[in-house]
Amino acid sequence: VAAAAAVPRLRPVHRSLFRGVPATIAWRHRPSTYVVCSDDRTVHPDLQRAMAERTTDRLEWPGGHTPMLTRPAQVADLIGP
Numbered sequence: 839v840a841a842a843a844a845v846p847r848l849r850p851v852h853r854s855l856f857r858g859v860p861a862t863i864a865w866r867h868r869p870s871t872y873v874v875c876s877d878d879r880t881v882h883p884d885l886q887r888a889m890a891e892r893t894t895d896r897l898e899w900p901g902g903h904t905p906m907l908t909r910p911a912q913v914a915d916l917i918g919p
Contacts, residue, residue, distance in 0.1 A: 871896070877900055897916075
């Protein structure tokens with residue numbers, strides 16, 4: 839239900855998003871968590887696992903690319919106080 843409501847809001851991402859270089863790379867200086875989505879068909883889970891090697895904590899959840907829609911309670915628990 840939540841995913842169906844989100845689909846009409848999807849917009850293309852502009853190419854310039856991938857060209858910028860941030861002044862500070864937060865994960866180098868702050869604790870970070872990466873959630874690998876094991877059923878993701880957008881970013882292969884093996885690539886996610888490789889990217890997650892840089893983070894402080896790594897979790898793996900079953901599900902697709904958008905855990906905010908498919909597992910909102912788990913995401914809230916993860917980022918909550």
